[in-house]
Amino acid sequence: MQESQRIDHLLGQWADERPDVDTGSMALVTRLQRVVQLIDLRLDALAAEYGVHRSEGDVLFALRRAGAPYRLSPSRLAESLLVTTGTMTNRLDRLEKRGYIRRIPNPEDRRGILVELTDVARELTDTALEQHVGNQREMLAVLSVADRRELTRLLNTLIDHLGA
Known part of the structure; x- marks a missing residue:
C-alpha cells in the first residue's frame, strides 16, 4: 500500500x-x-554520511552562509536556527570536539565570544552543500516548475498564517 x-x-x-x-x-x-x-529521514541520512547530526550540519551551514570570516555569536546562531542558547551550546560543544568550529574572543565585546568555522569544516560544508541541494532537487523532482511555484505560494500562505 x-x-x-x-x-x-x-x-x-x-x-x-x-x-x-x-x-x-x-x-x-x-x-x-x-x-x-x-x-x-532523507536529510538525516545525508547528514549521517558526513558523520554529523543534522542539527550540527545546520550550525555548519549557518556559519558558512554568514560569509567570510564565517563567524557568528552563539546567540545569533541560536536565533537563526530557532533554538535556545542551551541547545546551541550543546551543538557547539560537539562540533568543537570534532574540530569543526572554534570559539574565539569577540573583538567588539570583551565578554563575548564568536563561533568560527574551521577550514576543514568549510571544505566539508561546501562539499555537503552540493549533495544537500541535489538531495532536495531529487525529492522535488516529481513536481513540475508550475507545481513548485504553486506549492511555494500555498506554503508561504500557511507559514504566514500560522506564524502570525
Whole structure:
C-alpha cells in the first residue's frame, strides 16, 4: 500500500466512526506531517554520511552562509536556527570536539565570544552543500516548475498564517 493510500485508509476509519466530522483539514495536515517526516529521514541520512547530526550540519551551514570570516555569536546562531542558547551550546560543544568550529574572543565585546568555522569544516560544508541541494532537487523532482511555484505560494500562505 502506498503512503498516500495509508493516509486515505486512516481517514476512512474516522469517516466510518464519526461521519459527522469533516476530516478534510485532518487529511491535509496529516499529509503535510508525513511529507515532513519523509524529508527529515532523507536529510538525516545525508547528514549521517558526513558523520554529523543534522542539527550540527545546520550550525555548519549557518556559519558558512554568514560569509567570510564565517563567524557568528552563539546567540545569533541560536536565533537563526530557532533554538535556545542551551541547545546551541550543546551543538557547539560537539562540533568543537570534532574540530569543526572554534570559539574565539569577540573583538567588539570583551565578554563575548564568536563561533568560527574551521577550514576543514568549510571544505566539508561546501562539499555537503552540493549533495544537500541535489538531495532536495531529487525529492522535488516529481513536481513540475508550475507545481513548485504553486506549492511555494500555498506554503508561504500557511507559514504566514500560522506564524502570525
